[in-house]
Amino acid sequence: MKKILVVCTSGLGTSLAMRLYVEKFIKENNLNVKVEHTDIGSASFIEADLILGAKQVIECLAEQDHIEVIPLEDIVNRQYIRQQLFSSATVQSWLVEKEGIR
Template sequence: MKRIIVACNSGLGTSLMIRLNVEALLKEWGLKAWVEHTDISSVDTFDADLIIGSNYIMESLQLISRVEIIGLDDITDRQYLKAKLLDSETFRQWLAG
């Protein structure tokens, strides 16, 4: 199953909001994925295919290169998130799938 982690500083508000938008877009595209939100210090405990969060948080991640990271400049705009997902190599493979 496809796995997406959404991260923020505390793993509460920001990551939950982004997660809800990701889940809505997945539903719109008819894709199924396991989506979880968490704090930045717990990201490496998950086996993710894609990690999403604000740019300033994502820049601090030191992860294995197999995980694609999407940094967002705007965490509230669903259309911006949609564009960023469509720019993602991992996500485009899922859509082509």
């Protein structure tokens, strides 16, 4: 299953709030994607297709081969997060794939 991983320093408040924004985006676009949130230390051990989080947190992640990473400048602006998701090559491929299935 496709997965988006939302990362913050402790894996509690910030990543949970962002996860809710991302889940709303996934539901609105009728995508079959699982969304999880975690702390920065655990992120390297969780398989995902897309990782997003605050820019300063993402910069601390170990390099992820073949995984798109979105460093967010503004983690509370829902419209900005939505825009970043729509700009994602990974999300775009999911949207195209979904349209091709219909």
